[in-house]
Amino acid sequence: MANTQLKKEISEALQNNVLRGALERFSRLYVIAREKAYEGYDFEDLRNNIQRVKSYAADHIDEMIDLFEKNAKARGAKVFRAANGKEANDYVRRIAKENNVKKVVKSKSMASEEILMNEALREDGLEVQETDLGEFIIAIEGKHPSHMVFPAIHLTKEQVADLFTGYTKKKNDPVISKLVKTARSVMRKKFLEADMGISGANIAVAETGTLFTFTNEGNARLTSTIPRVHVYIVGIEKIVPKFKDATYIMKALPRNGTAQNITTYVSLYTGATEAYLEDGTKGEKEFHIVILDNGRRKILQDEKFRQIFNCIRCGGCINVCPAFQLVGGHVYGGHAYTGGIGTILTAFLTSEETANQVQNLCLQCGSCTEVCAGKLNIPEMILELRNRHGAKTGLPFTQKFALDVVSNRRLFHSLLRIASVAQKPFTKGQPVIRHLPMFLSGLTEGRSLPAIAKTPFRDIFPTIKQDVPNPKGTVAFYAGCLVDFVYPRIGEGVVSALNEVGYKVVFPEKQSCCGAPASYMGDKENAVKSAILNIEALEAEKVDYIVSACPTCTHGLLDYQKLLEDKPEMLKRAKVLAEKLYDFPKLITMLGGLKDKGDGIPLKVTYHDSCHLRRTMGVYKEQRALLAGTSGIELIEMKESDRCCGFAGSYSIKFPEISVPILQRKIQNILETGAEVVALDCPGCLMQITGGLDQINSKIKVKHTAELLLDKRKK
Amino acid sequence: MVERLNDLYEKFKAKFEGVNGECYRVAKIEEIGNLAVKILANKGAKTIALYESPLSQAAKLKEKLCSAGFEVHTDNLFAASSQDDVGITEVNWGIAELGSMVQIAPEVDNRLCSTLVPIHLALLRTKSIVADVDEIMEILDNLPQIPGFVGFITGPSRSSDIERILEIGVHGPEQVILILVDE
Numbered sequence: 001m002a003n004t005q006l007k008k009e010i011s012e013a014l015q016n017n018v019l020r021g022a023l024e025r026f027s028r029l030y031v032i033a034r035e036k037a038y039e040g041y042d043f044e045d046l047r048n049n050i051q052r053v054k055s056y057a058a059d060h061i062d063e064m065i066d067l068f069e070k071n072a073k074a075r076g077a078k079v080f081r082a083a084n085g086k087e088a089n090d091y092v093r094r095i096a097k098e099n100n101v102k103k104v105v106k107s108k109s110m111a112s113e114e115i116l117m118n119e120a121l122r123e124d125g126l127e128v129q130e131t132d133l134g135e136f137i138i139a140i141e142g143k144h145p146s147h148m149v150f151p152a153i154h155l156t157k158e159q160v161a162d163l164f165t166g167y168t169k170k171k172n173d174p175v176i177s178k179l180v181k182t183a184r185s186v187m188r189k190k191f192l193e194a195d196m197g198i199s200g201a202n203i204a205v206a207e208t209g210t211l212f213t214f215t216n217e218g219n220a221r222l223t224s225t226i227p228r229v230h231v232y233i234v235g236i237e238k239i240v241p242k243f244k245d246a247t248y249i250m251k252a253l254p255r256n257g258t259a260q261n262i263t264t265y266v267s268l269y270t271g272a273t274e275a276y277l278e279d280g281t282k283g284e285k286e287f288h289i290v291i292l293d294n295g296r297r298k299i300l301q302d303e304k305f306r307q308i309f310n311c312i313r314c315g316g317c318i319n320v321c322p323a324f325q326l327v328g329g330h331v332y333g334g335h336a337y338t339g340g341i342g343t344i345l346t347a348f349l350t351s352e353e354t355a356n357q358v359q360n361l362c363l364q365c366g367s368c369t370e371v372c373a374g375k376l377n378i379p380e381m382i383l384e385l386r387n388r389h390g391a392k393t394g395l396p397f398t399q400k401f402a403l404d405v406v407s408n409r410r411l412f413h414s415l416l417r418i419a420s421v422a423q424k425p426f427t428k429g430q431p432v433i434r435h436l437p438m439f440l441s442g443l444t445e446g447r448s449l450p451a452i453a454k455t456p457f458r459d460i461f462p463t464i465k466q467d468v469p470n471p472k473g474t475v476a477f478y479a480g481c482l483v484d485f486v487y488p489r490i491g492e493g494v495v496s497a498l499n500e501v502g503y504k505v506v507f508p509e510k511q512s513c514c515g516a517p518a519s520y521m522g523d524k525e526n527a528v529k530s531a532i533l534n535i536e537a538l539e540a541e542k543v544d545y546i547v548s549a550c551p552t553c554t555h556g557l558l559d560y561q562k563l564l565e566d567k568p569e570m571l572k573r574a575k576v577l578a579e580k581l582y583d584f585p586k587l588i589t590m591l592g593g594l595k596d597k598g599d600g601i602p603l604k605v606t607y608h609d610s611c612h613l614r615r616t617m618g619v620y621k622e623q624r625a626l627l628a629g630t631s632g633i634e635l636i637e638m639k640e641s642d643r644c645c646g647f648a649g650s651y652s653i654k655f656p657e658i659s660v661p662i663l664q665r666k667i668q669n670i671l672e673t674g675a676e677v678v679a680l681d682c683p684g685c686l687m688q689i690t691g692g693l694d695q696i697n698s699k700i701k702v703k704h705t706a707e708l709l710l711d712k713r714k715k
Numbered sequence: 716m717v718e719r720l721n722d723l724y725e726k727f728k729a730k731f732e733g734v735n736g737e738c739y740r741v742a743k744i745e746e747i748g749n750l751a752v753k754i755l756a757n758k759g760a761k762t763i764a765l766y767e768s769p770l771s772q773a774a775k776l777k778e779k780l781c782s783a784g785f786e787v788h789t790d791n792l793f794a795a796s797s798q799d800d801v802g803i804t805e806v807n808w809g810i811a812e813l814g815s816m817v818q819i820a821p822e823v824d825n826r827l828c829s830t831l832v833p834i835h836l837a838l839l840r841t842k843s844i845v846a847d848v849d850e851i852m853e854i855l856d857n858l859p860q861i862p863g864f865v866g867f868i869t870g871p872s873r874s875s876d877i878e879r880i881l882e883i884g885v886h887g888p889e890q891v892i893l894i895l896v897d898e
């Protein structure tokens with residue numbers, strides 16, 4: 001899929017109001033319902049266990065498959081190991097022929113979608129029927145699923161009614177209960193006539209040869225009960241060692257997927273059971289299990305990706321993904337897997353090329369890591385895909401050029417200085433501009449961006465009088481590009497607060513861009529360059545702490561350890577840096593916090609959690625306490641305070657069409673609080689949200705915690 | 716003991732009803748028949764596919780249903796369950812925490828009578844209600860071998876596949892009724 005094609009599909013998806021409405025409604029309900037479903041459960045404990053049993057199985061995969069096969073066979077199952085999709089499909093075709101099968105019913109199986117089994121069976125003239133309601137609908141529509149759990153979420157009841165009318169040649173009214181009845185009666189006939197059923201498994205137990213299937217509709221039960229031939233398609237990643245290990249997945253899968261305590265049906269099949277045979281008598285059915293590899297072992301050999309085996313395909317990650325919520329699954333291109341985890345699965349199992357395009361949709365907000373039942377780090381894996389792709393093909397020239405500039409400190413900084421002069425005509429005398437000059441142009445579509453400061457923080461710093469009589473120690477301030485060149489006042493706030501807790505601040509002159517933009521765009525070479533530059537500039541060895549007022553930078557600086565894995569000397573220094581590095585609110589709190597004072601003038605403040613600070617660093621209480629402890633400030637929580645604002649570095653440049661609606665939802669949540677000021681701790685978010693508020697001419701101000709504390713305390 | 720039972724029952728009932736199930740409790744096995752007749756008559760049901768079980772036999776369920784005028788099938792259950800209004804089976808456990816019923820049903824007729832019919836009426840001994848999933852998995856794990864089929868059933872079949880609106884009764888039963896017996 002070419003990039004233009006991706007853009008086209010995004011725009012189609014965004015114009016599909018049904019899809020957007022349904023996804024948005026669901027995303028709001030999901031969070032609350034999920035929380036309720038987990039009441040009385042220790043989710044962390046649960047997912048630790050899932051991670052434990054699944055990764056054990058992954059580490060012993062051969063033994064597990066052997067064991068599963070042995071135990072399933074002992075109970076009358078016939079087991080076939082398929083190295084790839086073709087082998088699996090050929091096997092099922094052969095079974096069908098040998099058993100004189102004409103009609104096949106299928107309950108949901110993503111593995112069979114992955115290998116395009118329906119198409120293969122139809123080549124032999126078999127009638128294949130998807131029986132899951134959503135799958136049935138999209139099969140009539142002739143499309144692939146738009147969602148892992150709700151395949152037809154992109155369609156309205158009216159559209160479904162039209163599809164059913166076309167299919168049954170009878171008028172169907174757009175009434176959901178009636179449509180469900182139609183599906184029931186159409187499918188009932190198919191079930192009763194079917195000679196072969198094909199199912200997908202959610203769990204396979206090595207110890208007992210048991211397969212678990214979770215459904216709500218009951219189609220999987222019929223698929224496995226009526227036909228005299230039953231075939232299970234099971235990816236090798238579905239195996240857990242012990243029967244009781246399945247319990248963890250039973251608890252997490254429905255809660256994460258649909259926020260249900262349990263699905264209506266959980267069915268456990270162990271070996272061949274009884275069925276009605278061709279002659280109408282009862283007897284043991286033909287029961288086959290196809291164990292599918294199809295690229296999965298390749299994942300196991302890849303250190304960075306083998307955690308994929310811990311995935312239980314619950315869909316939780318997709319349910320909270322802000323990008324997915326806007327565009328839905330079709331945009332992800334693969335014919336089976338969607339969303340962030342889908343991107344990674346697509347890369348290994350179906351199409352690397354597709355994955356390389358759609359990985360760009362990831363905002364790196366980390367929401368998925370909070371809910372993931374298998375404790376996968378999806379953003380990290382996506383970044384790795386990006387890096388590998390970047391290393392292979394190189395970045396487009398303009399992007400590469402911009403990143404080359406950024407990693408060249410002198411050039412970058414002098415360009416920024418020139419920009420601060422050159423931009424004047426565009427600023428309309430306001431602190432926002434709608435066009436950035438020169439190489440950064442293209443940043444501004446659909447939003448207002450801040451002006452480059454007249455005097456960068458590096459020039460202001462020497463003029464700040466630090467009144468610390470008996471300093472307890474020294475803190476080096478890592479400002480990052482935005483604080484340095486766009487929001488120097490944040491820097492002043494940082495220095496002032498640190499002085500108040502008794503520390504002197506130094507500003508290492510040679511610091512430069514942290515390299516996060518290069519990392520995020522998959523340009524490892526420039527990222528490494530920035531890492532070395534900053535490690536040398538910051539000289540962590542000589543100070544007590546390093547403070548950062550930008551969590552994205554903090555994250556970037558922490559990641560130096562990963563970037564420099566193969567440079568032992570630098571790695572050592574990167575570790576020292578990481579140990580001493582803290583985000584502003586965290587460090588201030590650690591050093592004793594600020595004494596309660598403030599101007600006492602009432603001010604309603606709401607707080608936006610930036611993705612990196614909230615999720616990567618786990619800092620969210622500290623800044624709230626600092627703000628609430630300032631007299632005059634009334635802190636009002638907004639809805640979804642930790643939901644991504646859509647900035648995500650270069651993302652807002654690449655996909656403004658997705659970034660902007662995500663921002664709009666944030667703005668809406670802010671407006672609902674009635675606050676006068678939005679406080680936050682990330683200059684990137686500051687830029688994004690300020691731009692969003694400016695577009696609607698709102699009077700609400702956006703301030704970094706350090707700046708707001710300074711305003712309220714040192715007037 | 717009795718207290719624990721009542722406590723589990725109360726929890727189970729609340730959860731079972733929370734997922735659109737109908738839950739009844741009787742003290743004696745002999746009461747099952749009359750209650751079943753009353754419930755099913757109320758629903759306007761006429762034909763019944765009955766998968767005989769120790770409880771149904773002890774309750775003389777077939778007799779009672781027949782004499783109340785229902786058409787009751789106990790063999791040829793594939794044909795019967797695909798046409799009859801009601802399927803009756805005995806289930807093995809209830810899970811209080813979830814309102815789930817658990818059946819061991821390697822027999823095809825047992826499964827058909829609980830899946831293919833519009834109304835599934837289940838029978839269960841009250842003392843077989845366990846607290847939670849862990850307990851039931853422990854029980855299953857301790858069986859000499861895992862049965863060929865074990866089904867967890869939690870309410871009637873459902874789908875939210877169209878516009879994310881919850882609809883009851885897709886491929887499986889539209890109504891699930893449970894009669895618990897203390898004896």
Ligand code: SF4
Pocket residue numbers: 256310311312313314315316317318341371372373374375376378
């Ligand atoms: S990645 Fe995690 S949240 Fe997503 S489907 Fe897999 S287990 Fe569920």
